[in-house]
Amino acid sequence: MPRPRDGRTRKVTLIPGDGIGPLLTGAVERVMEAMHAPITFEKYEVKGDMHKIPDGVMESIKQNKVCIKGGLMTPVGGGVSSLNVYLRKEFDLFASLVHCFNMEGLPTRHKDVDIVVIRENTEGEYAGLEHEVVPGVVESVKVLLTKFNSECIAKYAFEYAYLNNRKRVTAVHKANIMKLADGLFLESCREMAAHYPTIDYSEIIVDNCCMQLVSKPEQFDVMVTPNLYGNLVSNVAAGIAGGTGVMPGGLFYLN
Structure with missing residues (x-):
């Protein structure tokens, strides 16, 4: 990771998620743009009803070390496992x-x-x-x-x-x-x-x-x-x- 205040642009993984997630992460993007923050977002569309996090998203998080994520829907009862829990375990x-x-x-x-x-x-x-x-x-x-x-x-x-x-x-x-x-x-x-x-x-x-x-x-x-x-x-x-x-x-x- 670039060190603080070294002038280099940082890449951050961005997962808007489900529900109000895109509204929240969209506000983050606008704030960063207004601040002229040295950040570029790698945005990925991930939904809670997917069976797994795509490999490209996982590689992006590993490479960037920082991820901003909106909430991912967690299925109730039967169905696919929670991707929120998957991310916690994986990292x-x-x-x-x-x-x-x-x-x-x-x-x-x-x-x-x-x-x-x-x-x-x-x-x-x-x-x-x-x-x-x-x-x-x-x-x-x-x-x-x-x-x-x-x-x-x-x-x-x-x-x-x-x-x-x-x-x-x-x-x-x-x-x-x-x-x-x-x-x-x-x-x-x-x-x-x-x-x-x-x-x-x-x-x-x-x-x-x-x-x-x-x-x-x-x-x-x-x-x-x-x-x-x-x-x-x-x-x-x-x-x-x-x-x-x-x-x-x-x-x-x-x-």
Whole structure:
């Protein structure tokens, strides 16, 4: 990748996607054009009902290292697998970050909302490991969580908090029921918290977390979550701050 401010034009892969995706990515293109940003887009038409991401798109992402993607439709029930999940697995996009905060001119019920939700993005229920044992009985396997990925997402959360002058990291879990799986996640968070003594660390059960979010969201700072809980929590937090369409987010990989 070209280094910042070296004057070279950067190529960025652009996937408009489905639904409102083209509207959002179209706005990005207009903003970049108005700024005279040194960016050229390699645009590809990918739809959520495709059976795979075309090879040319995958090569473009690998080459450019940066991809702006609108949402791809995820089939409900039977049909093709989610291409959003496919991209996360293929590029090991282990961390999803959504920043939810009050925006000037956008009235909301709650004030002083400034929450960062950091979600593990490759394991848990979203692994999509399920099968029909016998007719009418389906087994879904929750691969949650490996020690390696738990440590990775915990370290990412504490490093983000440290580098961005955040004061508190809250781990969201259901270890009161899933004592081994979510217990492993909490163990990794606790171990990582010991390396960041200047950052307050707390834990909260996911159902209580959702109640606290809608009643007193200003109490939360950085939240670190397993995959499924993070999807729920980040959408609740975004709704509190004005909606998913105005909250910035991104996916990040290890290398």
